[in-house]
Amino acid sequence: MKIALLGYGKMGKTIEKIAISRGHTIVIKTNDEDGYDITTADVAIDFSVPNAAFFNVVKCFKNGVPVISGTTGWLDNYKKAEALCQEENGAFIYASNFSLGVNIFFELNKQLAKMMSKLESYKVSMEEIHHTQKLDAPSGTAITLAESIISEHNTYTDWSLLSNKENTIPITAKRIEDVSGTHAVSYTSKTDTITIEHEAHNREGFALGAVIAAEWLQDKTGVYTMKDVLNIG
Ligand SMILES: NC(=O)C1=CN([C@@H]2O[C@H](COP(=O)(O)OP(=O)(O)OC[C@H]3O[C@@H](n4cnc5c(N)ncnc54)[C@H](O)[C@@H]3O)[C@@H](O)[C@H]2O)C=CC1
Ligand SMILES: O=C(O)C1=N[C@H](C(=O)O)C[C@H](O)C1
Numbered sequence: 001m002k003i004a005l006l007g008y009g010k011m012g013k014t015i016e017k018i019a020i021s022r023g024h025t026i027v028i029k030t031n032d033e034d035g036y037d038i039t040t041a042d043v044a045i046d047f048s049v050p051n052a053a054f055f056n057v058v059k060c061f062k063n064g065v066p067v068i069s070g071t072t073g074w075l076d077n078y079k080k081a082e083a084l085c086q087e088e089n090g091a092f093i094y095a096s097n098f099s100l101g102v103n104i105f106f107e108l109n110k111q112l113a114k115m116m117s118k119l120e121s122y123k124v125s126m127e128e129i130h131h132t133q134k135l136d137a138p139s140g141t142a143i144t145l146a147e148s149i150i151s152e153h154n155t156y157t158d159w160s161l162l163s164n165k166e167n168t169i170p171i172t173a174k175r176i177e178d179v180s181g182t183h184a185v186s187y188t189s190k191t192d193t194i195t196i197e198h199e200a201h202n203r204e205g206f207a208l209g210a211v212i213a214a215e216w217l218q219d220k221t222g223v224y225t226m227k228d229v230l231n232i233g
Helices: 010-021 050-062 075-087 100-116 140-152 204-217 226-230
Strands: 002-006 025-030 043-046 067-069 091-094 123-130 158-161 168-175 182-188 193-199 222-224
Touching: 002 010, 010 025, 010 204, 043 050, 043 204, 050 067, 050 075, 050 091, 067 204, 075 091, 075 222, 091 204, 091 226, 100 140, 100 182, 100 193, 100 204, 100 226, 123 140, 140 158, 140 168, 140 182, 204 226
Parallel strands: 002 025, 002 043, 043 067, 067 091, 091 222, 123 168, 158 168
Antiparallel strands: 123 182, 182 193
């Protein structure tokens, strides 16, 4: 597959290594919104910055290039992107987290939220830890986890950074040098705490998931999720 890397930072470079090891060719690697011909690629992988992702994915839809986006912090425009993809008959997968481990963790989180919904004595809280260069907070993964809790648990209707409000999931976002990404969901009562946690040891799991998603998407049209790709849950 000929791959365009839209965003050639920490993730773009890790994806390049994994894509080459799986027999693919990188035909575009860019940190700009223009200056390249996207139609030379079979598929594009966007790991850029929050204010560039929407433009990048729409360019792919308009040029008939299937696109994967892992960029977080641009969800306000996600619905618009989804609609434009359908309109242009494009192919699109967004995931806040492409790693197999986190996608299993997403399913565990849903199951746990369903069980805990019956137990009023436990209050939920979440923590995410990332490296100090991260632009957005809370992380996209933390938002996905919180949205699943909201849909599975009767008590919660919203999430917020460090909130004590009723019916709101409090999320703590910590920034510590060199942390690839740690997410924990805890349920605490007066007598105990139940915690589920996922810790990424490096960026290779995210990158491998993104390349597998690109391989899966290249000959399709439509909007999909990692659940479709991994066939789990
Ligand atoms: N979904 C997932 O599994 C994961 C998502 N991420 C997300 O991916 C994004 C990138 O992460 P990193 O590579 O760690 O960041 P990074 O800062 O190392 O790389 C981002 C790159 O995008 C470039 N860029 C700026 N404007 C651009 C434009 N208009 N078009 C293309 N590129 C542009 C920057 O120059 C930079 O090189 C972040 O939003 C992060 O949260 C990171 C890891 C996993
Ligand atoms: O910026 C990162 O590094 C990461 N971002 C994603 C997120 O916001 O959830 C995924 C992963 O945790 C690493």
